[in-house]
Each structure stands twice: as structure tokens, then as C-alpha cells.
Amino acid sequence: MPATYTELLDAAISHLEALKSQGTKHVAVSTETLRQLLQPPPKDPHSNPRNRANGPASQSVGDPFPFSQPVAPQSRSERDEGGRERAGVGASPPNTNPLPVPEPIRIPQSEIGNPEKSAAFAALRERVSVCVKCAHLASSRKNVVFGVGNIDAQLMFVGEAPGADEDAQGEPFVGRAGELLTKIIQAMGLQRGDVYIANILKCRPDTPGQASGNRKPTPDEMATCIPFLHEQIDLIRPRVLVALGGTAIEGLLGKTAGVMKMRGQWQTYRGTPLMPTFHPAYLLRNQAMTEKRKVWEDMLAVMEKLEIPISPKQRNYFRSSGA
Numbered sequence: 352m353p354a355t356y357t358e359l360l361d362a363a364i365s366h367l368e369a370l371k372s373q374g375t376k377h378v379a380v381s382t383e384t385l386r387q388l389l390q391p392p393p394k395d396p397h398s399n400p401r402n403r404a405n406g407p408a409s410q411s412v413g414d415p416f417p418f419s420q421p422v423a424p425q426s427r428s429e430r431d432e433g434g435r436e437r438a439g440v441g442a443s444p445p446n447t448n449p450l451p452v453p454e455p456i457r458i459p460q461s462e463i464g465n466p467e468k469s470a471a472f473a474a475l476r477e478r479v480s481v482c483v484k485c486a487h488l489a490s491s492r493k494n495v496v497f498g499v500g501n502i503d504a505q506l507m508f509v510g511e512a513p514g515a516d517e518d519a520q521g522e523p524f525v526g527r528a529g530e531l532l533t534k535i536i537q538a539m540g541l542q543r544g545d546v547y548i549a550n551i552l553k554c555r556p557d558t559p560g561q562a563s564g565n566r567k568p569t570p571d572e573m574a575t576c577i578p579f580l581h582e583q584i585d586l587i588r589p590r591v592l593v594a595l596g597g598t599a600i601e602g603l604l605g606k607t608a609g610v611m612k613m614r615g616q617w618q619t620y621r622g623t624p625l626m627p628t629f630h631p632a633y634l635l636r637n638q639a640m641t642e643k644r645k646v647w648e649d650m651l652a653v654m655e656k657l658e659i660p661i662s663p664k665q666r667n668y669f670r671s672s673g674a
């Protein structure tokens with residue numbers, strides 16, 4: 352196929368994926384466009400055939416380190432949980448797109464658009480947003496950081512607690528560790544809007560007397576806040592959970608064995624498979640390829656569990672580095 356055709360196809364798919372992450376479920380296509388789409392794509396004798404199933408379009412071919420490149424800033428649409436609750440959802444955009452509408456994208460979703468679930472989620476968000484159970488955190492926070500993503504997601508990531516960036520923006524994992532998490536998600540062939548991301552704590556742990564810095568949540572803070580996370584998980588009902596780092600493992604499983612021992616070994620959270628892995632902040636501190644590779648292997652196991660197709664390129668990330 353000619354390069355322009357492939358580029359247009361990539362652009363159209365990206366556009367449709369963005370629409371989907373905003374909650375759009377249908378796009379209008381005229382009969383004439385459909386007729387044209389049934390024609391075979393033009394042939395290009397000079398270019399190599401390209402198999403889109405061989406990996407996420409966003410990665411350059413041959414990049415063996417899928418989460419070592421900068422991440423594009425997230426759009427507002429990626430930030431809104433259950434995007435379909437937003438204005439314009441369900442409306443068909445004008446038919447300006449001459450290319451095929453692909454089958455539903457990526458992980459199959461269940462219960463999409465269940466209004467009771469959306470309402471329960473909104474009510475939970477409302478309760479969390481006014482929580483003052485930890486008075487010291489309620490008074491120091493700028494924002495409650497409830498969670499972000501698709502409330503019908505089959506995959507949910509759980510971290511520790513908001514940092515300064517998350518507190519300022521009211522969204523989990525938007526700082527440096529968040530950028531790395533986004534890259535990991537993208538390397539899996541997904542977008543942030545396909546998964547759900549939340550933390551054990553919804554407020555930033557305060558650091559009185561310090562202008563900056565983070566601290567680990569206390570056991571009391573965790574015990575106070577975790578019921579909200581349990582409710583989120585109960586509503587979302589993901590097929591797989593990923594616990595990012597020791598605090599998430601401890602909060603969800605009550606196990607203090609430590610992430611070094613537990614990572615890579617499937618656990619069960621109230622019947623749901625849970626993969627413990629390193630926190631992205633750990634990968635920022637420890638740049639060793641061996642550690643990135645461990646996280647990637649954990650993500651491959653998650654993809655297998657979710658039956659997400661794994662391309663040879665994804666399978667072989669890191670292999671060529673000798674890490």
C-alpha cells in the first residue's frame with residue numbers, strides 16, 4: 352500500500368481511538384463512503400507490506416525500549432473518567448472520514464454505558480470529593496485525586512498516593528512517574544483512556560514544614576481511605592488489577608512481603624487476578640534495563656491474561672538489549 356494511504360489509515364484510526372476514549376460509540380458513514388471502502392486499497396509496488404497487528408502504531412519500528420521515549424501530553428478527554436458521561440457522547444460526528452471504522456477497539460468492554468453504574472460512580476466521586484476523614488490531609492490538599500479512565504475498563508492500575516503534580520491537577524499519575532506509566536500503557540498497545548488508574552490514597556500525603564517532597568501514607572491514612580478504592584474496584588469490576596509498588600500491594604492484599612519478592616507473581620484480590628509490579632517512580636530512580644525489563648515482563652503476563660494480542664516486536668522488547 353502507498354505510504355500516504357497507510358499514513359491516512361493510521362491518522363483515521365488514531366482519530367477514531369480518540370473519539371472512542373471520549374465515549375463516542377458510533378460514527379456516521381454514508382452509503383457512498385461504505386461502497387468506496389469496499390474497494391481494495393491501492394497497491395504500491397515500492398513499499399513493504401505493513402502489518403498493523405504487529406504493534407502499536409505510536410511506536411517507531413525497531414525501538415527496543417518501549418517506555419524510554421517522551422510521552423505526548425494527555426488531552427483533556429483522556430482525563431475524564433467514563434468519557435461517555437461527557438457532553439457530545441453518542442452524537443455522530445460529521446462524516447468527513449473516508450476510511451473504514453474499525454471493529455470495537457482493543458479490550459472488549461462489558462456493560463458499557465450502564466447508566467446505573469455511571470450514576471453510582473458519580474455518587475462515589477461526589478462523596479470522595481468532600482471527604483474530610485483525614486483532617487490534616489483535607490486541609491493541606493489542593494484537590495482530591497479520585498481516579499481517571501474508563502469505568503468499564505478491564506484493566507486497572509493502582510498506585511500509592513498523589514504527589515504534588517497530581518494534587519495540583521486532580522488527576523493520578525500526571526507527573527514524571529505518570530508519564531512513564533502512560534508510556535508503559537501505550538507500549539501495551541493501549542491508551543490511558545482504555546484503562547482505569549487510581550491510588551490507595553485520594554489525598555496527597557502532607558509534608559508539614561517542608562516546601563516539597565513526598566512521604567509514604569501512614570497505616571491509619573491507608574485504612575481510612577481504602578474503602579473508597581474497594582468501592583471503585585467493585586463498580587469497575589476489572590478483569591485484571593496491577594498494583595504499582597509496595598504500598599499498593601500492601602493496601603490491596605494486606606501483604607507486606609515487599610514488591611521485590613512479590614512482583615511478577617499473580618495474586619488474587621477478592622477473586623480478581625492481581626499482578627504486583629514495580630512503581631514507575633522506582634524505574635525513574637533505578638534506570639537499569641533489567642528493572643524495566645521485569646516490569647515489561649509483568650505487563651506481557653497481564654496482556655496474556657487479558658488475551659490482548661502480543662506482537663513479536665512487543666514480545667522481544669528488551670530481548671535484543673541483553674538486559
Ligand code: URA
Pocket residue numbers: 510511512513514517522523524525526528529550632
Ligand atoms: N505516584 C503514585 O503512586 N500515584 C500517583 O498518582 C502519582 C505518583
